[in-house]
Amino acid sequence: MTDSITISVDAMGGDHAPRAVIHGAxxxxxxxxxxxxxxxxxxxxxxxxxxxxxxxxxxxxxRHCETVIAMDEKPSQALRKGKGTSSMWMAxxxxxxxxxxxxxxxxxxxALMAMATFCLRPMEGISRPxxxxxxxTLRSDIxxxxxxxxxxxxxxxxVDYAILGSALARALFDxxxxxxxxxxVGTEEVKGLDYIKEAGRMLSEASGAGFTYxxxxxxxxxxxxxxxxxxxxxxxxxxxxxxAEGTARQVASYLRSSLRATLMSRIGALFASSALNALRRKMxxxxxxxxxxxxxxxxxxxxxxxxxxxxxxxxxGLAYEMARSRLMxxxxxxxxxxxxHKAAAGTPTETEARSA
Amino acid sequence: MTDSITISVDAMGGDHAPRAVIHGAxxxxxxxxxxxxxxxxxxxxxxxxxxxxxxxxxxxxxRHCETVIAMDEKPSQALRKGKGTSSMWMAxxxxxxxxxxxxxxxxxxxALMAMATFCLRPMEGISRPxxxxxxxTLRSDIxxxxxxxxxxxxxxxxVDYAILGSALARALFDxxxxxxxxxxVGTEEVKGLDYIKEAGRMLSEASGAGFTYxxxxxxxxxxxxxxxxxxxxxxxxxxxxxxAEGTARQVASYLRSSLRATLMSRIGALFASSALNALRRKMxxxxxxxxxxxxxxxxxxxxxxxxxxxxxxxxxGLAYEMARSRLMxxxxxxxxxxxxHKAAAGTPTETEARSA
Numbered sequence: 095m096t097d098s099i100t101i102s103v104d105a106m107g108g109d110h111a112p113r114a115v116i117h118g119a120x121x122x123x124x125x126x127x128x129x130x131x132x133x134x135x136x137x138x139x140x141x142x143x144x145x146x147x148x149x150x151x152x153x154x155x156x157r158h159c160e161t162v163i164a165m166d167e168k169p170s171q172a173l174r175k176g177k178g179t180s181s182m183w184m185a186x187x188x189x190x191x192x193x194x195x196x197x198x199x200x201x202x203x204x205a206l207m208a209m210a211t212f213c214l215r216p217m218e219g220i221s222r223p224x225x226x227x228x229x230x231t232l233r234s235d236i237x238x239x240x241x242x243x244x245x246x247x248x249x250x251x252x253v254d255y256a257i258l259g260s261a262l263a264r265a266l267f268d269x270x271x272x273x274x275x276x277x278x279v280g281t282e283e284v285k286g287l288d289y290i291k292e293a294g295r296m297l298s299e300a301s302g303a304g305f306t307y308x309x310x311x312x313x314x315x316x317x318x319x320x321x322x323x324x325x326x327x328x329x330x331x332x333x334x335x336x337x338a339e340g341t342a343r344q345v346a347s348y349l350r351s352s353l354r355a356t357l358m359s360r361i362g363a364l365f366a367s368s369a370l371n372a373l374r375r376k377m378x379x380x381x382x383x384x385x386x387x388x389x390x391x392x393x394x395x396x397x398x399x400x401x402x403x404x405x406x407x408x409x410x411g412l413a414y415e416m417a418r419s420r421l422m423x424x425x426x427x428x429x430x431x432x433x434x435h436k437a438a439a440g441t442p443t444e445t446e447a448r449s450a
Numbered sequence: 451m452t453d454s455i456t457i458s459v460d461a462m463g464g465d466h467a468p469r470a471v472i473h474g475a476x477x478x479x480x481x482x483x484x485x486x487x488x489x490x491x492x493x494x495x496x497x498x499x500x501x502x503x504x505x506x507x508x509x510x511x512x513r514h515c516e517t518v519i520a521m522d523e524k525p526s527q528a529l530r531k532g533k534g535t536s537s538m539w540m541a542x543x544x545x546x547x548x549x550x551x552x553x554x555x556x557x558x559x560x561a562l563m564a565m566a567t568f569c570l571r572p573m574e575g576i577s578r579p580x581x582x583x584x585x586x587t588l589r590s591d592i593x594x595x596x597x598x599x600x601x602x603x604x605x606x607x608x609v610d611y612a613i614l615g616s617a618l619a620r621a622l623f624d625x626x627x628x629x630x631x632x633x634x635v636g637t638e639e640v641k642g643l644d645y646i647k648e649a650g651r652m653l654s655e656a657s658g659a660g661f662t663y664x665x666x667x668x669x670x671x672x673x674x675x676x677x678x679x680x681x682x683x684x685x686x687x688x689x690x691x692x693x694a695e696g697t698a699r700q701v702a703s704y705l706r707s708s709l710r711a712t713l714m715s716r717i718g719a720l721f722a723s724s725a726l727n728a729l730r731r732k733m734x735x736x737x738x739x740x741x742x743x744x745x746x747x748x749x750x751x752x753x754x755x756x757x758x759x760x761x762x763x764x765x766x767g768l769a770y771e772m773a774r775s776r777l778m779x780x781x782x783x784x785x786x787x788x789x790x791h792k793a794a795a796g797t798p799t800e801t802e803a804r805s806a
Binding site: 340376 | 559588598601636643672673674682684691692693694696697700701704705709711712719720721722726732
């Protein structure tokens with residue numbers, strides 16, 4: 095395929111913007127030559143950086159924006175201040191206008207989600223967007239969502255996440271019918287989880303329509319890679335992701351101390367250094383950077399704000415793959431193949447009726 | 451201290467009972483000589499095992515029970531079938547009767563929680579019990595609760611968990627005023643978390659009364675050991691614990707593959723073998739086995755059901771330390787020092803009033 099992919103970039107989002115962003119784009123371009131970039135942000139800061147990376151300059155367009163959204167700004171504030179003017183908003187607007195295939199920002203998550211939802215609007219039939227993480231497991235990468243786009247969920251929203259996650263798995267992993275699991279606790283007969291059970295019933299009935307419903311999974315099934323898509327409510331998903339990140343850092347730190355402990359272990363580490371470096375690269379959080387906003391009329395990727403050019407390179411690569419694999423078409427197709435979803439679209443589910 | 455500690459043991463709980471349980475007791479006794487055991491279960495299975503471990507026999511009493519609760523039995527079923535007759539119930543009853551200082555079972559969690567709650571009853575002023583985990587972190591061990599005793603919580607229940615967790619930290623770690631954090635997501639202005647914010651306000655006001663309120667923490671703060679006690683609702687706590695276990699196994703598996711990858715790495719692993727074995731021991735889940743049921747009139751420890759004698763040894767050691775450190779007195783003392791808790795004891799909180 096020779097068509098180029100255009101990525102709309104909030105050049106001002108993140109702790110090390112715009113330098114880390116532009117440098118990251120330079121590295122991403124080396125890996126994927128047919129990428130074009132539209133950078134939104136302060137011309138006077140971006141232009142000298144493009145001069146530093148001459149290969150990047152001819153495939154880049156700069157759109158000047160004066161307004162920059164701060165990392166600690168509240169979503170509602172950010173929306174008031176930055177709608178139509180900020181680098182974050184304009185990056186999303188480029189996707190809406192059809193100028194770019196996908197937008198990316200390392201800016202604050204709440205503000206980005208608010209702007210993306212306001213600008214792109216949720217897809218027909220999807221009540222609320224979700225953030226999907228691509229999670230490395232012992233088997234292969236899997237999709238976990240929602241990572242905290244919304245707090246609380248009902249059965250119908252979990253079903254939406256299952257559809258969106260399946261579409262993402264089909265786009266990224268070429269899985270024809272990805273397996274989907276609902277995150278739950280093992281204990282039987284627990285109260286307060288009726289919405290998960292109800293979602294399970296709905297997914298059971300629709301299993302086969304673009305995904306295969308596996309059943310409930312527990313926290314340790316994520317790392318095992320038991321299913322291709324793990325579906326959960328946003329608060330739980332966010333805690334799970336950060337707990338896993340914390341645990342990975344903890345174990346890595348234990349390993350470093352162990353290998354520094356004695357002369358023999360230091361010699362051992364020297365012999366094993368190339369294998370240990372490979373492990374370090376595998377566990378480098380910068381290589382799996384990027385949350386995918388799902389359920390909107392357009393693709394938006396959230397990069398970690400604190401990352402460097404390597405992190406941005408990964409997130410831009412992810413953005414490229416999303417666009418190349420025609421994620422939006424696959425989401426539409428999965429929704430179309432989902433009879434329950436269509437049937438339920440007009441009528442509230444039991445849970446919704448109860449909570450109303 | 452020369453007083454002995456008596457541990458009441460459900461000898462039939464867990465996948466490898468009673469052999470792993472009795473063998474574990476034998477190992478635990480070697481480390482803590484002044485332990486006495488009351489084993490509940492099938493006499494004909496337990497007696498021959500005690501013959502195998504002659505040191506254990508003189509400090510052990512066997513109470514025959516015919517009924518054994520299965521690992522997949524529903525709590526309500528288990529309670530109907532096993533109340534007053536099963537090894538699980540009788541292990542708890544020994545604590546209620548004052549015969550033992552603490553009870554332990556590797557049987558099914560839901561059934562054990564139901565029986566413990568029914569038999570021992572929640573403490574005055576505590577609405578619902580919680581399960582606390584002792585979680586190894588980069589700083590030191592910390593307490594995380596609730597691990598899934600109950601699903602869903604309101605502000606008042608989180609405050610209860612903070613009191614119970616602080617008391618446990620004081621008993622186990624000799625911390626005079628343990629720091630307490632409420633698990634939350636970083637995003638500002640999220641909806642549906644009013645009960646966490648309300649708990650935060652209540653804990654702020656009471657900070658200093660046997661604990662120090664730190665504020666909100668996120669998932670990665672657990673592994674960092676940011677606070678001594680992390681408080682969360684049971685579903686989230688259970689997912690966090692299992693996700694962390696899964697991640698630790700995943701990283702350990704990556705490490706094993708890396709060190710087997712090349713001749714050089716295998717030589718390196720040989721040199722570093724003693725350090726790597728120490729790391730393996732440190733990460734051995736059997737060494738941190740045991741969930742502590744908190745908030746009841748008596749101490750009950752849940753061991754992993756699938757563990758072996760090493761796991762039971764750890765859980766029995768934990769049970770011993772709980773009793774030795776006079777956990778129940780410390781819980782009472784912490785509650786007594788907690789003005790908000792006492793004041794709120796009679797009147798429903800805002801959240802409760804709203805949800806009523």
